[in-house]
Amino acid sequence: MAFIISADDIKKGLPGYDPEHSDVLHRESARLADKDFEKALKTRQEKKVILMSGGTASGKTEYVSAFLAKKNVIVFDGTLPTLEGAKIKIKKAMKCGKKVEIHGVMPDDLLIAFIAFLNRDRKFPPEHFFRTHSTCRKTLLEIARDMPDLTIRIFFSESIINKQQIDTRFTELTIPNRGALIEYLEQNQYTENELKQMQGLL
Amino acid sequence: MTIKTTPLPMRSTKETREYAQAIEKGLESYFVVQNGNGWYVRKASLRSGGGQLYPTKEEAVDQAKKLALKRKSEYLIFDNKGTLISRKPA
Secondary structure, eight states: OOEEEEHHHHHHTSTTOOGGGTTTTHHHHHHHHHHHHHHHHHHOOOSEEEEEEOOTTSSHHHHIIIIITTSSEEEEESOOOOHHHHHHHHHHHHHTTOEEEEEEEEESOHHHHHHHHHHSSSOOOHHHHHHHHHHHHHHHHHHHHHOTTSEEEEEEEEEEEOSSOEEEEEEEEEOSSHHHHHHHHHHTOOOHHHHHHHTTOO | OOOEEEEOOOOOOHHHHHHHHHHHHHHTOEEEEEETTEEEEEETTSOTTOSEEESSHHHHHHHHHHHHHHHTOEEEEEOTTSOEEEEEEO
16 A cells, blocks of 8 residues: 555644635645655655646546555655755655655646636635646656656546546556657646636636 | 557546546536626636626626526636636525
8 A cells, every 4th residue: 555645635634624725724734744754754665755746636636546545655645846845855765765756647628627626625726726737847847857867757637527427537648758758848838827818717 | 759648547536536526516617707808707617718798797797696506506706817706606
């Protein structure tokens, strides 16, 4: 079983947690998640660490539950919002002898991801959606450029909507080399305003 | 650049089901969006550029309320910076 660290899960256990205002305890839960991560690196036996990357409601947690939960790995289920923060985690993990991979999850359809974001139990202001979908892509590109030996895997999440039900499907992209990965990530950068325009909000 | 795509096997978990439920709930909601020319009302699932334009916020909200009531859903009002102003069940 994977050892999964998630600020969203930690938050649920904090006093005063209100899913309607999930942003309120976000800083504190993120701090605790970082602390748990450091402890896990020192105490857990798993040899591999997977850092998740992706905007909020992109399908990361769903991907983790479906494809990583039964693996013998440590998973940090966050958005990877900054290069600095990512580098700190990567360096600490490597120092503890762990192999590190980044798994980036991108929604095939940002409109559907935005709808999921607005309607799930834990609520954040919409700005959180636009900010995380912009910053995580930037961070992933920077990591791809700065850390050429680090394994980065990219997955698409797709919600298949039919009359009976909605299914979530994941597809892995196999990109032939680092240059091509960087090119792909460069083509998939968005500013917060571009993301708002894509949702028809600007 | 050749990118190969490999679909992963479909797996249903509590998390994937909750994600699907959130989408299902939101597909029937309506957005009221301020635009330079007035206020647009559109179904949340409609691609940008669609929707009906109203000259005033009141008219747009009235319409969104009616539509949301029919669908037993809700409507969300956004200002011209894309900020959510309010969210109301019909």
